Amino acid sequence: MLxxxxxxxxxxxxxxxxxxxxxxxxxxxxxxxxxSPSGPELRQAARAALHFFNYRxxxxxxxxxxxxxxxxxxxxxxEGENIKVAFSIESYRTENSQLGTCSALVGFKDHKSRPTxxxxxxxxxxxxxxxxxxxxxxxxxxxxxxxxxxxxIPGKLxxxxxSLQPLWELAMIGNSFLMWEKTTSTSSYYYVQQITNIKKWxxxxxxxxxxxxxxxxxxxxxxxxxCHLHLVWHPEKPSKTQYHCQDSGTQENGSGxxxxxxxx
Amino acid sequence: xxxxxxxxALLRLIMRGLPILSFLLTVAFSQKMxxxxxxxxxxxxxxxxxxxxxxxxxxxxLKVDFWxxxxxxxxxxxxxxxxxxxxxxxxxxxxxxxxxxxxxxDIQVLLDEEKKGMSSSRRLERSTSxxxxxxYHTLEEIYTWMDNLVAEHSDxxxxxxxxxxxxxxxxxVLKFSTGNKxxxxxxxxxxxxxxxxxxxxxxxxTAMKIVTDCGEEPVxxxxxxxxxxxxxxxxxxxxxxxTHSTNRLWRKNRAVNSNSTCKGVDPNRNWDAGFGGVxxxxxxxxxxxxxxxxxxxxxxxxxxxxxxxHKHFKALMSIHSYSQMLLYPxxxxxxxxxxxxxxxxxxxxxxxxxxxxxxxxxxxxxxISTIYVANGITIDWAYEHDIKYSFSFELRDTGIYGFxxxxxxxxxxxxxxxxxxxxxxxxxxxxxY
Numbered sequence: 001m002l003x004x005x006x007x008x009x010x011x012x013x014x015x016x017x018x019x020x021x022x023x024x025x026x027x028x029x030x031x032x033x034x035x036s037p038s039g040p041e042l043r044q045a046a047r048a049a050l051h052f053f054n055y056r057x058x059x060x061x062x063x064x065x066x067x068x069x070x071x072x073x074x075x076x077x078x079e080g081e082n083i084k085v086a087f088s089i090e091s092y093r094t095e096n097s098q099l100g101t102c103s104a105l106v107g108f109k110d111h112k113s114r115p116t117x118x119x120x121x122x123x124x125x126x127x128x129x130x131x132x133x134x135x136x137x138x139x140x141x142x143x144x145x146x147x148x149x150x151x152x153i154p155g156k157l158x159x160x161x162x163s164l165q166p167l168w169e170l171a172m173i174g175n176s177f178l179m180w181e182k183t184t185s186t187s188s189y190y191y192v193q194q195i196t197n198i199k200k201w202x203x204x205x206x207x208x209x210x211x212x213x214x215x216x217x218x219x220x221x222x223x224x225x226x227c228h229l230h231l232v233w234h235p236e237k238p239s240k241t242q243y244h245c246q247d248s249g250t251q252e253n254g255s256g257x258x259x260x261x262x263x264x
Numbered sequence: 265x266x267x268x269x270x271x272x273a274l275l276r277l278i279m280r281g282l283p284i285l286s287f288l289l290t291v292a293f294s295q296k297m298x299x300x301x302x303x304x305x306x307x308x309x310x311x312x313x314x315x316x317x318x319x320x321x322x323x324x325x326l327k328v329d330f331w332x333x334x335x336x337x338x339x340x341x342x343x344x345x346x347x348x349x350x351x352x353x354x355x356x357x358x359x360x361x362x363x364x365x366x367x368x369x370d371i372q373v374l375l376d377e378e379k380k381g382m383s384s385s386r387r388l389e390r391s392t393s394x395x396x397x398x399x400y401h402t403l404e405e406i407y408t409w410m411d412n413l414v415a416e417h418s419d420x421x422x423x424x425x426x427x428x429x430x431x432x433x434x435x436x437v438l439k440f441s442t443g444n445k446x447x448x449x450x451x452x453x454x455x456x457x458x459x460x461x462x463x464x465x466x467x468x469x470t471a472m473k474i475v476t477d478c479g480e481e482p483v484x485x486x487x488x489x490x491x492x493x494x495x496x497x498x499x500x501x502x503x504x505x506x507t508h509s510t511n512r513l514w515r516k517n518r519a520v521n522s523n524s525t526c527k528g529v530d531p532n533r534n535w536d537a538g539f540g541g542v543x544x545x546x547x548x549x550x551x552x553x554x555x556x557x558x559x560x561x562x563x564x565x566x567x568x569x570x571x572x573x574h575k576h577f578k579a580l581m582s583i584h585s586y587s588q589m590l591l592y593p594x595x596x597x598x599x600x601x602x603x604x605x606x607x608x609x610x611x612x613x614x615x616x617x618x619x620x621x622x623x624x625x626x627x628x629x630x631x632i633s634t635i636y637v638a639n640g641i642t643i644d645w646a647y648e649h650d651i652k653y654s655f656s657f658e659l660r661d662t663g664i665y666g667f668x669x670x671x672x673x674x675x676x677x678x679x680x681x682x683x684x685x686x687x688x689x690x691x692x693x694x695x696x697y
Contacts, residue, residue, distance in 0.1 A: 038627045040634070065664055068625055092664065156512040157400050158461075158670040191663035193513060215513060217666055220636055222530075222551040224513050 033074040042072040045083035047189055049104035051180035052117040058239040060169035061133035062124045063092040080109040081185065091124050098124045108185035115183060134235040140166045141208055152196040170210055171195050174231035177241040189219050207234045300347030303368035308337050316360045317341055326353055331427040331562065333569045342367060392416055397469050398675050400461055403505050406468060406498055410436060417475045427566025430519045433501040435566050440474050440493040448576045450689050453496040454583040456531050457515050458503025459667045462659050462677055463583040467497035469678035470685065483686060487693050500531055500563050513667060517563055521548035529555035533640040534564045537648050538596025541639035554640050572649065579653035579692035580646040581685060586666050587635065587658035588626045590615050590684065593647040595631035595638035603652055610691050611655065614684035621680035624660065631656060653692045657681065
């Protein structure tokens with residue numbers, strides 16, 4: 001048997017080259033991570049996506065509510081995560097009892113809010129129906145007398161006067177913008193509990209201006225945050241939202257503003 | 265039974281009848297059951313005095329009821345002493361050199377004053393059949409309803425006072441029992457967080473459901489033939505009253521915190537299980553402030569002491585809102601419990617039973633991974649105190665109305681939650697340990 005000479009080991013230069021190449025490759029690696037449909041990450045992504053959708057659609061008569069997360073995966077990048085998620089939704093207006101599905105790609109940047117969202121949902125109503133319903137609500141709000149300053153929607157018993165429901169539905173557009181902006185990756189999520197101190201104007205160009213105070217429930221800390229929100233809306237034109245929140249413990253202020261389109 | 269004529273047999277008969285007679289008298293005068301009872305506050309100076317106090321607790325005859333059990337010297341020990349044993353207990357304390365103050369001179373007076381307040385408030389329901397289960401109620405209305413329930417179903421239900429809140433409101437637990445000896449038991453509490461109004465309302469409906477189904481529905485009847493159910497409907501009375509009078513979104517109790525103008529401790533962070541960790545706050549102004557030490561809060565201590573004294577609790581369910589979840593331990597540790605698989609499967613069954621009623625979707629799992637890390641929570645303490653089947657419910661909804669759930673959803677929520685509760689109770693009954 002011929003003795004074999006062991007091949008020479010890689011020289012130091014070769015080692016350095018391999019190390020450099022590996023580092024280069026790792027930077028652009030996208031690690032795919034399967035996620036449980038009942039897990040918190042997918043739920044968080046679905047929430048952020050739906051808030052974004054509701055605010056961009058700016059259609060108070062077809063606000064959607066999350067029903068069930070169906071499936072999804074996470075793609076881990078250096079600066080955060082992209083989460084692909086599919087979920088079922090239902091119409092906020094339970095009397096319609098319509099169902100639908102959405103699929104979205106949500107980009108969370110590490111510890112930064114305002115996740116990027118790319119989303120498409122099945123329509124709840126056809127475009128003509130939706131326009132009709134939004135205009136109906138628009139007329140109701142125009143004709144409505146502004147409720148007294150101390151009126152809360154809902155009331156403390158969870159009651160909502162039917163005449164005030166259009167205001168609550170319109171406010172959900174502004175609330176959705178606020179909740180989307182504040183939703184970070186897996187740390188916090190928010191729900192609006194109540195609105196009050198409602199002021200309503202009609203601008204000369206027929207836009208409705210709604211200004212109100214809202215109580216936001218932050219789930220992880222269980223804190224209630226008071227915010228003021230200013231919403232400018234018209235059924236067929238881009239809407240605009242501005243808000244200013246006061247953090248209960250730290251007096252920290254957060255604010256933001258945006259434009260949402262009339263339809264998607 | 266030998267029918268011996270004459271004195272000794274007759275005496276024996278009377279002796280046998282005495283307990284029954286006194287029981288009947290107690291039932292007849294049940295409204296005045298606490299007359300003359302006092303609550304004493306003791307500060308034990310050292311371990312020796314603490315041990316003397318514990319001896320008191322062990323004495324069956326004196327029937328002393330600790331609201332704040334003997335834990336460490338310098339921590340107050342509060343105990344309720346029945347009127348008939350006051351002299352004996354006070355003599356014992358005096359001769360042992362243990363100083364005490366009388367915190368409540370006569371519990372009955374306190375309860376009477378509470379009742380007077382209730383009768384002067386609006387809308388007093390006369391019976392549980394006219395009680396509106398599809399509406400939210402005040403503390404007074406719920407306490408009145410409780411008395412009505414006990415009066416109408418005294419063979420099954422009794423009311424026990426297990427403690428007193430910071431603002432001196434009584435803390436009541438309803439006991440459902442068809443037996444007269446200590447049986448393995450199930451604990452249910454609702455309203456530990458004041459603003460979660462759907463939970464107290466569900467607790468009320470659930471009590472009504474138990475009295476309705478007992479003797480009629482086979483599964484529950486079977487359970488009650490072997491186990492007792494304890495239901496604390498308003499676990500945080502001070503907080504609950506505050507949500508009615510002042511701030512509808514108040515969560516904690518109304519404890520005054522030293523060194524802070526902020527009031528309240530989160531009762532669901534005050535339990536002695538991973539107390540003080542990152543899943544709670546040490547800032548009195550925070551909604552998850554854990555309090556100065558474990559069981560510092562009477563709302564928590566009263567339950568812990570009651571459960572530990574009873575010694576036979578087999579299942580515990582703590583009812584919260586909102587999120588539509590069914591959770592089991594741990595909240596404070598990443599590691600699953602040794603019973604993880606069994607608890608997971610049981611939660612699965614319970615949630616399935618729930619969804620059959622109105623199609624409501626619930627998620628279930630370990631608290632830490634399903635909701636968030638939380639330290640010092642009820643179910644973790646219960647699990648670590650040998651109550652294997654410890655679950656936390658988060659009722660409707662998922663955020664549309666949150667805490668301000670419309671009253672129209674009370675009965676549907678209670679109706680769907682009941683089969684889940686029953687599933688857990690049935691499992692505990694069929695799997696004794």
